[in-house]
Amino acid sequence: MISHTSSQWQSLSWQKILQDAIRTRQELLSALDIDESSFSEACDAPESFPILVPRPFVDRMDKRNPDDPLLRQVLATRAEWTDTLGRADPLEEAKFSPLPGLIHKYANRVLLITAGTCAVNCRYCFRRHTDYQASMMTVSRLEAIHEYIAQNTRIDEVILSGGDPLMLNDSKLGLIINKLDTIKHLRRLRIHTRLPIVIPQRVTPELCQQLIKSRLKTTVVVHANHAREIDAQVSEAARLLRDAGVTVLNQAVLLKGVNDNPNSLVELSQTLFEANILPYYLHTFDPVLGAMHFERDPVEAIEIFKQIQGRLPGYLLPKLVSERPGEHAKTLLAIS
Ligand code: SF4
Known part of the structure; x- marks a missing residue:
């Protein structure tokens, strides 16, 4: 894992940053200092659509805030498993x-x-x-x-x-x-x-x-x-x-x-x-x-x-x- 500050991202290639992206819920919550037990909605993502978040994007999230609007876009929740109303190809x-x-x-x-x-x-x-x-x-x-x-x-x-x-x-x-x-x-x-x-x-x-x-x-x-x-x-x-x-x-x-x-x-x-x-x-x-x-x-x-x-x-x-x-x-x- 790379441990770089945001000011150092600029010197890395985009491929390297991509390679180092966060790919698990645990890693994501830990990077944001959010205790898993305090976030009851977090859940494993389906294998077919795993968690994937590049670190420069994570750097823009608030620490210790489970309601962060950027985090909400990328963190799988229980609702993904229980939804029965959506369609696989909504635009056909x-x-x-x-x-x-x-x-x-x-x-x-x-x-x-x-x-x-x-x-x-x-x-x-x-x-x-x-x-x-x-x-x-x-x-x-x-x-x-x-x-x-x-x-x-x-x-x-x-x-x-x-x-x-x-x-x-x-x-x-x-x-x-x-x-x-x-x-x-x-x-x-x-x-x-x-x-x-x-x-x-x-x-x-x-x-x-x-x-x-x-x-x-x-x-x-x-x-x-x-x-x-x-x-x-x-x-x-x-x-x-x-x-x-x-x-x-x-x-x-x-x-x-x-x-x-x-x-x-x-x-x-x-x-x-x-x-x-x-x-x-x-x-x-x-x-x-x-x-x-x-x-x-x-x-x-x-x-x-x-x-x-x-x-x-x-x-x-x-x-x-x-x-x-x-x-x-x-x-x-x-x-x-
Ligand atoms: S919204 Fe765009 S970037 Fe995000 S997963 Fe879909 S195609 Fe990819």
Whole structure:
């Protein structure tokens, strides 16, 4: 185990930090000085979706606080085992997958499952039951996907998702981007990733170079749910991306016990902006099996959102959206 202070994270590679991530409940609670007996809800995580939390993210949690909003996102609780209301594939993505590794829900954009792992396992993840082996990107699958996009001239944007696409090393990521670059009707590339938040060291000059080389207009959509997830290194990572000509946006999920109050959401938007990141979406919770304890229903979500509307300028208000299987676009519940 590495024992480094937060100021020393910067000198370590992102791969090394990932390797040293916390992988058990006991280790996580011990790092935060929380006695297991004082936290009755903590529970082992299912083998299929274990605890995984990088240490720079743990450093942003409060010690001795079982209700810490960052801890709640990553610590398995008893509720994961007792939930019977959620669904394994709440967005019915399997129905919209014409090829392994490709999801085509909306007319002009497609989503590629580029990696089957993440740097953090968020307990509320709507893809926590996804069989990534079945959709894992391989050279032959990439060829088939390339062919599919090349023949669908309405598609002008590709979203790299996962898992987390920045779990790929720069050369594998470059291979995919270079391949997409050759499709003339594509105009935009989007990368959905939580890595710049949980291990901001992933945003290296080499990665930025890779993105600069593409002819596609690139947006990186990061994922932070609480202002305390943003620190100076996250801000620096976003600055590097912005300097490389990349638009940096954030999508958050409204989560019970994490950010479901106006003060948290206002602070999140303000902190993101100060870190060179613009708020983009605030998603309502997708009803995934094992995580229903995070749910606030859409009516409650709208009530909370109304309370932040008067407290933020329009450019700092995310769009409150809900995703419904089969709809041609996300459903706007409230707009800024
Ligand atoms: S990083 Fe994203 S894809 Fe990975 S577990 Fe968290 S929410 Fe899910």
